[in-house]
Amino acid sequence: MIQPPAIEIQQVSHKYKSASENTLTDISLDIFESDVFGLLGPNGAGKTTLISILCGIIPHSFGGVNFYDRGKEVSDTERRSLIGFVPQEYAFYHELTARQNLDYFGAMYNLKKTDLVERREELLEVLGLTKAADKAVGTFSGGMKRRVNLAIGIIHKPGILFLDEPTVGVDVQSKNAIIRYLQQLNQAGTTIVYTSHHMSEAEEFCNRIALIDHGKVIAHGGLTELKTENKVGDLQSLFIKLTGEAYRD
Numbered sequence: 001m002i003q004p005p006a007i008e009i010q011q012v013s014h015k016y017k018s019a020s021e022n023t024l025t026d027i028s029l030d031i032f033e034s035d036v037f038g039l040l041g042p043n044g045a046g047k048t049t050l051i052s053i054l055c056g057i058i059p060h061s062f063g064g065v066n067f068y069d070r071g072k073e074v075s076d077t078e079r080r081s082l083i084g085f086v087p088q089e090y091a092f093y094h095e096l097t098a099r100q101n102l103d104y105f106g107a108m109y110n111l112k113k114t115d116l117v118e119r120r121e122e123l124l125e126v127l128g129l130t131k132a133a134d135k136a137v138g139t140f141s142g143g144m145k146r147r148v149n150l151a152i153g154i155i156h157k158p159g160i161l162f163l164d165e166p167t168v169g170v171d172v173q174s175k176n177a178i179i180r181y182l183q184q185l186n187q188a189g190t191t192i193v194y195t196s197h198h199m200s201e202a203e204e205f206c207n208r209i210a211l212i213d214h215g216k217v218i219a220h221g222g223l224t225e226l227k228t229e230n231k232v233g234d235l236q237s238l239f240i241k242l243t244g245e246a247y248r249d
């Protein structure tokens with residue numbers, strides 16, 4: 001079955017004003033509907049920069065990005081409600097409770113009050129946050145904060161979800177809960193674009209990947225095909241084979 005496109009990235013380059021060289025050079029990728037697409041690479045490869053460009057947080061210096069919703073190209077305005085973003089940094093108000101945070105961010109997406117309450121309670125429940133929902137989020141454990149971050153990014157039921165290291169610094173229980181819930185969202189039709197340094201997690205979760213190093217795509221395609229082509233048994237071996245053993249800054 002041919003999957004319709006979700007995102008087409010064509011020759012995207014980016015140079016930060018303060019940098020002497022490009023952070024991203026000539027990135028071209030196709031991400032298809034219902035993919036779990038892993039953007040993987042060593043520290044400083046440019047993954048967060050690419051996600052920030054795709055989410056419209058920073059402008060790209062060159063190239064094109066097109067988004068599609070069920071096969072139809074969407075405008076920049078429509079893109080805002082189509083996508084959700086779960087950043088690496090916590091993107092909530094520490095002094096507000098989990099319920100208050102979800103109410104605030106849901107209102108920013110213009111969700112109707114009754115829909116918002118229903119969605120808020122559903123997310124609190126599936127992410128195991130109901131008992132603590134009226135406590136200030138700043139008092140939560142790292143795993144609970146990660147789950148609040150995720151709930152905020154998906155409050156408006158985005159069709160395309162970007163996650164920048166959604167399981168960094170959390171215990172196995174929270175990591176499993178987050179990945180399980182993301183798998184459910186994907187099975188229900190959400191396209192997922194995800195970065196992680198956990199290779200075993202990415203191997204289990206992603207169907208397609210791009211390996212980025214020094215701001216360039218060095219491999220791109222189906223995970224199984226890439227492992228076969230490179231004669232390696234797992235994603236970690238593929239990563240080391242293509243990016244080497246040297247430390248990155």
Ligand SMILES: Nc1ncnc2c1ncn2[C@@H]1O[C@H](COP(=O)(O)OP(=O)(O)OP(=O)(O)O)[C@@H](O)[C@H]1O
Nearest residue numbers: 016018019023041042043044045046047048049050
């Ligand atoms: N605002 C900025 N101004 C200048 N350079 C930046 C800025 N943000 C990031 N960089 C540089 O761009 C490069 C890519 O950074 P980026 O955060 O996109 O990499 P990454 O692959 O997400 O890394 P990590 O895995 O460590 O999170 C790095 O060299 C970083 O120092």
